[in-house]
Amino acid sequence: MRFTVSPYGLEDLQHIAEIEKECFEHPWSYDSFCMEYADKKKHYFVAKDESGEVIGYGGFAHVEDEAHIMNIAVTAKARRMGVGSAILRAVLDCAEKLGIVAITLEVDDSNAAAIAVYEKAGFKCAGLRPHYYGWDRPARIYWLRF
Ligand SMILES: CC(C)(COP(=O)(O)OP(=O)(O)OC[C@H]1O[C@@H](n2cnc3c(N)ncnc32)[C@H](O)[C@@H]1OP(=O)(O)O)[C@@H](O)C(=O)NCCC(=O)NCCS
Numbered sequence: 001m002r003f004t005v006s007p008y009g010l011e012d013l014q015h016i017a018e019i020e021k022e023c024f025e026h027p028w029s030y031d032s033f034c035m036e037y038a039d040k041k042k043h044y045f046v047a048k049d050e051s052g053e054v055i056g057y058g059g060f061a062h063v064e065d066e067a068h069i070m071n072i073a074v075t076a077k078a079r080r081m082g083v084g085s086a087i088l089r090a091v092l093d094c095a096e097k098l099g100i101v102a103i104t105l106e107v108d109d110s111n112a113a114a115i116a117v118y119e120k121a122g123f124k125c126a127g128l129r130p131h132y133y134g135w136d137r138p139a140r141i142y143w144l145r146f
Contacts, residue, residue, distance in 0.1 A: 001049060001081050005090045008044040008057065013037060015054035016046065023073040036070070043098075045090040047074070047083045058087040060095060060103065067095040069105035072114070084117045092121065096146055103146075106132060106139035118142050 008016065017030040036042045036059070044059030058072030069091060074083045095103050107114045109128060119125075123142040132139035 001078065003047050003049050003055060003078075003081075003083060003086070005045050005047045005086050008037070008046045008059075010037065012046045012054055012057070016044075016057045019054065019057060019073050019075050020071070022075060024071075028071075042070070043091070043094050044070075045087055045094070047078075047087055049078070056083045056087055058084075058091055060091055062095075062098060062100065065099065065101045067091075067098075067100045067103040069103060072117070079113070084113075085120065088117060088121050092144070101146055103144045105142050107142065108133050109138045109140050115140065 013033045014030060016033050017028070020027040020033075036044065039061075041062045042059060043062065044057060046054050047056040049055050055078040056072070056074035058069070060067040060069045072084055072087050072091070074087070092103065103123075105118065105123070106129065107118065121144065123144045126141045126143050128138040129141055130138050
């Protein structure tokens with residue numbers, strides 16, 4: 001499948017919210033993404049297929065000289081085709097251009113797909129944050145230093 005990855009626009013927010021709803025137990029609302037869009041310290045990217053359909057998104061918050069990845073998600077029908085990794089690449093490239101020196105994220109300890117994508121990109125697990133996603137559902141904390 002051919003796809004492109006580019007910075008998001010206002011017109012993408014509804015589609016992002018739909019993918020979010022499909023992918024997460026406690027999804028962010030459309031309004032939350034509107035607030036992200038208004039915040040100049042947030043940087044998001046969307047992947048679109050050849051027909052222009054949004055098939056994934058991901059973004060980060062710029063805090064001092066660090067970045068915090070908020071989320072990366074790909075619609076089920078487009079997974080395992082390199083889309084998640086390409087979005088992550090766009091996120092890392094953007095962070096590096098902004099002079100960011102380190103990038104962090106939390107991921108559910110049981111989320112094998114996301115863990116694989118982040119580790120392939122060079123992220124190192126720095127430890128577990130207990131009960132982060134609910135009782136007995138720890139988060140792995142990852143860091144990548146440029
Ligand atoms: C995590 C997610 C974004 C990955 O997106 P993707 O487009 O499928 O990822 P890619 O195709 O770039 O995968 C890259 C590599 O990661 C690994 N990987 C991806 N999905 C995997 C899975 N389900 N199980 C094991 N390894 C997996 C593989 O090594 C894969 O390379 P390969 O297909 O050549 O073997 C996607 O599964 C998703 O949206 N999940 C639901 C939302 C979510 O959990 N987001 C992360 C929150 S932190």
